[in-house]
Amino acid sequence: MSLIKVKNLKVHFPIRRGFFNGVVDNVRAVDGVSFEIQPGETFGLVGESGSGKSTTGRAIIGLEKVTSGEITFEGHDVTSHKDRKEIDYDQDVQMIFQNSFSSLNPRKRIESIIAEPLKNFENLTPEQEKIKVLQLMKIVGLSPDALYKYPHQFSGGQRQRIGIARAVATNPKLVIADEPVSALDLSVQAQVLNFMKKIQCNMGVSYLFISHDLGVVRHMCDRIAIMNRGQIVEIGSREDIYKHPKHLYTQRLLAAIPSTKVADRDKDRERRQKIEKEYKEKQKDYYDKEGRAYPLVEVSKGHLVALPPKEALKYKDIKEEN
Ligand SMILES: Nc1ncnc2c1ncn2[C@@H]1O[C@H](COP(=O)(O)OP(=O)(O)OP(=O)(O)O)[C@@H](O)[C@H]1O
Numbered sequence: 566m567s568l569i570k571v572k573n574l575k576v577h578f579p580i581r582r583g584f585f586n587g588v589v590d591n592v593r594a595v596d597g598v599s600f601e602i603q604p605g606e607t608f609g610l611v612g613e614s615g616s617g618k619s620t621t622g623r624a625i626i627g628l629e630k631v632t633s634g635e636i637t638f639e640g641h642d643v644t645s646h647k648d649r650k651e652i653d654y655d656q657d658v659q660m661i662f663q664n665s666f667s668s669l670n671p672r673k674r675i676e677s678i679i680a681e682p683l684k685n686f687e688n689l690t691p692e693q694e695k696i697k698v699l700q701l702m703k704i705v706g707l708s709p710d711a712l713y714k715y716p717h718q719f720s721g722g723q724r725q726r727i728g729i730a731r732a733v734a735t736n737p738k739l740v741i742a743d744e745p746v747s748a749l750d751l752s753v754q755a756q757v758l759n760f761m762k763k764i765q766c767n768m769g770v771s772y773l774f775i776s777h778d779l780g781v782v783r784h785m786c787d788r789i790a791i792m793n794r795g796q797i798v799e800i801g802s803r804e805d806i807y808k809h810p811k812h813l814y815t816q817r818l819l820a821a822i823p824s825t826k827v828a829d830r831d832k833d834r835e836r837r838q839k840i841e842k843e844y845k846e847k848q849k850d851y852y853d854k855e856g857r858a859y860p861l862v863e864v865s866k867g868h869l870v871a872l873p874p875k876e877a878l879k880y881k882d883i884k885e886e887n
Pocket residue numbers: 578592593594612613614615616617618619620621777
């Protein structure tokens with residue numbers, strides 16, 4: 566059974582403007598998104614700024630109201646707050662943000678910051694609590710003397726690790742990581758990602774990994790969904806997305822990843838210019854008159870792409886022949 570199943574999720578925000586403050590229009594931040602995450606899996610949600618990634622994550626954890634659609638967690642309908650109360654949803658699903666500094670209370674020591682979720686959900690004696698906090702700190706590579714320090718005494722990477730330790734303190738089944746390394750230097754990014762992987766090996770947690778950067782999710786994610794304008798335009802395994810990208814938007818995101826070799830930077834630029842030109846010319850084929858992506862078609866097992874109708878036909882034929 567899937568850990569979480571998101572079906573046709575929509576989150577629309579009304580825009581009030583004009584003389585009478587009436588609702589004129591809706592921002593379709595999330596507009597019909599469906600995916601599933603398996604236990605122990607890392608699922609990537611990637612797209613440019615404003616594509617609706619964070620809103621999707623926030624709706625799942627309950628920070629945004631769902632306009633329509635369905636969220637199921639281990640077979641339980643958790644679309645509304647009422648449904649979530651019946652199961653341990655608030656304990657099982659946690660979130661980490663891009664900038665942990667703003668979410669860590671500056672007046673509290675690391676010990677009580679990491680212990681906070683334990684107090685909410687578990688009945689531990691002070692000794693048990695301390696042991697648990699030390700275990701968590703060890704997993705994310707923080708030394709025991711960090712216990713009595715304050716958030717400002719740590720580097721960005723260390724603070725992010727503190728945020729991760731706190732998020733996994735209650736043994737959640739799903740952690741929503743919204744751009745967890747975007748604010749960090751490249752070298753520190755790799756280190757924090759490795760700690761996240763280690764935690765997954767130890768605890769079997771699933772990640773919903775949100776990023777604008779296909780370069781970052783490359784070594785983290787088992788499957789990836791590419792989001793644009795509130796919709797998923799391509800979804801598939803890591804191999805499908807990096808080796809056989811089919812949607813023009815995915816190809817454009819891939820072209821934005823810089824080469825590791827500095828000598829290849831000129832080639833990078835050429836490649837980007839080529840794809841930008843192609844994107845300008847052809848992107849209208851990929852969206853209907855209202856700017857919505859076409860329905861996803863399965864181009865190979867588990868690899869779905871919102872192809873223009875003409876191209877989609879090719880794959881429908883193959884399916885019908887089989
Ligand atoms: N509370 C809100 N009220 C109105 N519009 C909103 C609200 N929250 C988000 N939006 C809009 O919804 C769209 C999606 O926003 P979202 O934050 O989900 O994008 P994102 O993919 O996470 O982008 P980024 O990479 O910049 O974090 C944007 O157009 C945004 O302006």
